[in-house]
Every structure is written in structure tokens, then in C-alpha cells.
Amino acid sequence: MSYKAEIPYGAYWSTPFARWQGSFANLHSVRFAAHVAREELGRRAIDPALFDYGVLGFSVPQQHAFYGLPWLTGMIGATRAGGPTMMQACATGVRTLLAAAQEIESDMASVALAINCDRTSNGPHLYYPNPRAPGGTGSAENWVMDNFGCDPLGGHSMLATAENVASKHNVTTAQQHELVLRREQQYGDALRDDSAFLRRFMTLPFAVPSADFRKTAATLDGDEGTSRSTAEGLAKLRPVIDGGSVTFGAQTHPADGNAAIVVTTPDKARELSADPKIAVRLHGFGLARTELAYMPEAMIPAARRALDQAGRSIADLAAIKTHNPFAVNDIVFARETGADLALMNNYGCSLVWGHPQAPMGTRAIIELIEELALRGGGFGLFTGCAAGDTAMAVVIEVCDA
Numbered sequence: 001m002s003y004k005a006e007i008p009y010g011a012y013w014s015t016p017f018a019r020w021q022g023s024f025a026n027l028h029s030v031r032f033a034a035h036v037a038r039e040e041l042g043r044r045a046i047d048p049a050l051f052d053y054g055v056l057g058f059s060v061p062q063q064h065a066f067y068g069l070p071w072l073t074g075m076i077g078a079t080r081a082g083g084p085t086m087m088q089a090c091a092t093g094v095r096t097l098l099a100a101a102q103e104i105e106s107d108m109a110s111v112a113l114a115i116n117c118d119r120t121s122n123g124p125h126l127y128y129p130n131p132r133a134p135g136g137t138g139s140a141e142n143w144v145m146d147n148f149g150c151d152p153l154g155g156h157s158m159l160a161t162a163e164n165v166a167s168k169h170n171v172t173t174a175q176q177h178e179l180v181l182r183r184e185q186q187y188g189d190a191l192r193d194d195s196a197f198l199r200r201f202m203t204l205p206f207a208v209p210s211a212d213f214r215k216t217a218a219t220l221d222g223d224e225g226t227s228r229s230t231a232e233g234l235a236k237l238r239p240v241i242d243g244g245s246v247t248f249g250a251q252t253h254p255a256d257g258n259a260a261i262v263v264t265t266p267d268k269a270r271e272l273s274a275d276p277k278i279a280v281r282l283h284g285f286g287l288a289r290t291e292l293a294y295m296p297e298a299m300i301p302a303a304r305r306a307l308d309q310a311g312r313s314i315a316d317l318a319a320i321k322t323h324n325p326f327a328v329n330d331i332v333f334a335r336e337t338g339a340d341l342a343l344m345n346n347y348g349c350s351l352v353w354g355h356p357q358a359p360m361g362t363r364a365i366i367e368l369i370e371e372l373a374l375r376g377g378g379f380g381l382f383t384g385c386a387a388g389d390t391a392m393a394v395v396i397e398v399c400d401a
């Protein structure tokens with residue numbers, strides 16, 4: 001199928017991603033996303049007053065986040081734009097894109113902003129009062145760390161889901177490390193020629209604002225805290241869980257950042273495009289849930305559903321991007337679908353540039369569009385797992401308008 005809603009070519013952006021407790025650690029993620037959106041819309045001469053809808057995604061709450069999307073759009077001057085605030089863990093990037101597209105499809109809006117932000121640094125500590133408990137003692141939660149460590153349905157960690165899938169599919173530590181080196185090599189292509197690939201959608205050098213957003217506190221030349229692995233260095237790492245296969249080197253690192261995509265009607269897409277001769281079309285979305293504690297597998301049925309809706313197969317794809325919090329994800333995906341493991345995730349992926357959760361999928365989709373544009377067009381797939389053994393996927397096409 002083909003959705004009416006389109007993405008104007010170039011009407012999207014991402015900040016660099018900074019490893020947690022790094023340069024973005026003290027920035028309120030919603031205010032930071034608004035600060036960046038104002039600047040990026042200005043650079044593209046897109047009037048914020050055009051937006052009549054928005055969707056804000058995050059997975060880690062911040063102070064005042066209850067006001068969500070209307071607060072953010074108000075801060076950027078898009079004062080007509082209302083809309084929901086969504087949380088679907090690491091699938092939030094695809095979900096917010098779909099929500100924006102659905103609003104356009106149903107003629108309820110004409111120009112929508114799908115914007116995602118997260119700060120895994122300095123995760124909130126929540127206290128749930130319980131006056132009926134002995135002494136009125138409530139319970140507390142460290143939002144980020146406790147949820148990495150425990151899925152309340154099964155009591156297992158996210159890492160354990162990777163171990164379950166590695167064990168089921170006989171994926172070894174050596175195979176995971178070999179893939180890490182390949183993915184870092186692919187990311188190296190994004191850094192070539194003074195980060196020419198990243199500059200297609202990221203403003204570099206990036207001015208890191210101070211916590212009050214009044215001045216520039218630092219400057220980043222690109223993503224911060226990415227690993228430069230070597231075969232020897234990886235070989236020294238032991239599995240994090242005794243008897244397992246996944247090392248610290250074979251998984252992503254938590255990060256901070258934000259990213260956004262404009263979604264609109266075909267006519268408006270031509271107007272807002274950086275190159276009106278290029279169209280970016282949406283053809284299929286997929287949601288799937290797999291067996292309890294096998295999260296990395298969920299990206300396979302989600303991809304199949306998105307491909308079915310698009311009427312395409314893996315063989316039709318010019319580019320594939322995945323969310324790979326664990327190297328295991330890509331190895332199993334390639335084995336089960338026939339995708340070429342070495343050619344997936346050109347120019348980078350969450351395994352390498354890190355994982356600020358909600359904006360991660362948005363950035364991957366933006367990179368997918370740019371890879372397809374560099375190839376002269378074609379169909380592309382993004383698929384990624386999310387908490388609760390779920391996943392979402394999207395099939396897009398870059399073609400002549």
C-alpha cells in the first residue's frame with residue numbers, strides 16, 4: 001500500500017548522540033528538543049506556524065512532561081499544533097511517525113511534526129507513596145536502571161532476552177564481536193570527508209547549550225562516546241552474565257539526544273522539501289510481539305508485517321536499518337530473513353552511535369532516507385525491538401516526485 005502522507009526530503013534532523021553522563025546529561029530533554037527544533041526549522045525556512053499537529057515521543061519522563069507535545073510546540077512557535085505524547089519504549093520513533101501519518105491520512109491535519117527526545121542520563125527517581133503500608137512507606141523506582149534490569153512481566157533483564165535469543169540460535173560471542181567490528185567500520189563511512197554523511201541531517205559542529213539554554217556550553221564535532229573497538233580489545237571482554245555470550249562490547253550504550261521528522265500531504269511535501277524532485281513515501285508499518293523474554297526476535301515479524309503491507313520482500317530492498325541494542329539482533333534477523341548481514345546498517349546504527357531510546361528510531365529512519373537518496377532511490381526497511389518483547393517496523397521509498 002502507499003500512504004498519502006509523505007516526508008518532505010530534508011525536512012528532518014537529529015542532534016549528535018552523546019553517551020550517557022556526557023555533554024547532554026544536564027539538558028532537560030523536552031526543552032532541548034524544542035531548542036534544536038527552533039534552530040533546525042529556521043535553517044530550513046520552515047515556518048513553525050504551519051504545523052497543525054505534532055506527536056512527541058520519549059521513554060524517560062522529565063519535569064513537567066505531563067504537558068508534553070503542546071508545551072514543546074508552544075516553545076517552538078507552533079502554537080496551533082496540539083497532539084499526543086507517546087511512549088512505546090524503543091519503538092517510539094516508528095510509532096510517532098505512524099501517528100503523524102495517520103493524522104494526515106484521515107485529513108485531520110496537513111503538516112505534522114513527529115519529534116522524539118530522551119535523556120537516559122540522570123534518570124528520574126520516582127517515589128510512589130503508600131499511606132496504607134507499614135509506616136506509610138511507599139516504593140521507589142530508578143526509572144532507567146530498574147527498567148533495564150527488570151521486565152515486570154517475567155522478572156528478567158533486557159540483557160537476558162538477548163542471551164535467550166543467542167542461545168536459541170547458537171550465536172557465539174566471537175560472531176557478535178565480528179559483527180561489532182563490521183558495524184563500526186560502516187559507521188566510519190559516515191565520518192569520512194569531515195562527516196559528510198552526518199552533515200546531510202545533523203548540524204555540525206553542534207553547539208551544546210548550557211542547562212538554561214542561554215549560551216553555548218561546549219561544541220561537539222559529532223556523536224560523543226562511540227566505541228573504537230579492536231578484535232584484541234573485544235576478545236578480552238567476558239560475558240556480562242555468567243555462562244552467557246553477550247559482553248559489554250556486543251551491546252549498545254545508553255545515550256542522550258533528539259530527532260524529528262516533518263510529515264505532510266504530497267503537495268506540501270514538495271513545498272517544504274530541500275529538493276522537490278525527490279519524494280519520500282511511506283508504504284508499510286508493522287507491529288509484532290514475540291515470546292516472553294525473546295525481545296530481539298520481535299523485529300523479524302514486525303519487519304514481515306511492514307513488508308506485507310508494502311507488498312514488498314527483503315529482496316526488493318535497497319537498504320535495511322535496524323535497532324540493534326545487541327549484536328545478536330542483526331545476526332538472527334539476517335539468518336531468519338535472508339538479509340545480507342554485512343550490508344545492513346550502512347553508515348551507522350544504534351549499536352555504534354548509542355541508544356537514547358525514543359529518538360533512536362527517528363535517526364535510523366532519517367539515515368535510511370539519506371542512504372536511499374545516495375543510491376538514487378529505492379525501498380528501505382527500518383525495524384527495531386522494544387521493551388515487552390515487541391517491535392515496530394516501517395517500509396519507505398525514496399523516488400522521483
Ligand SMILES: CC(=O)CC(=O)SCCNC(=O)CCNC(=O)[C@H](O)C(C)(C)COP(=O)(O)OP(=O)(O)OC[C@H]1O[C@@H](n2cnc3c(N)ncnc32)[C@H](O)[C@@H]1OP(=O)(O)O
Binds near residue numbers: 158228250251253325
Ligand atoms: C529499551 C527498549 O525498549 C529496547 C532496547 O533497546 S533493549 C536495550 C536497552 N539497554 C539495556 O538493556 C542496557 C543493558 N546494558 C546495561 O545495563 C549495561 O550493563 C550498562 C549500559 C548499564 C553498562 O554501562 P557501563 O557500566 O557504562 O558500561 P561500559 O563502561 O560502557 O562498559 C563496561 C566495561 O566494558 C568495556 N567495554 C565496553 N565496550 C567495549 C569495547 N567495544 N571494547 C573494549 N572494551 C569495552 C568498558 O571499557 C568497561 O570496562 P571497565 O569496566 O574496565 O572500565
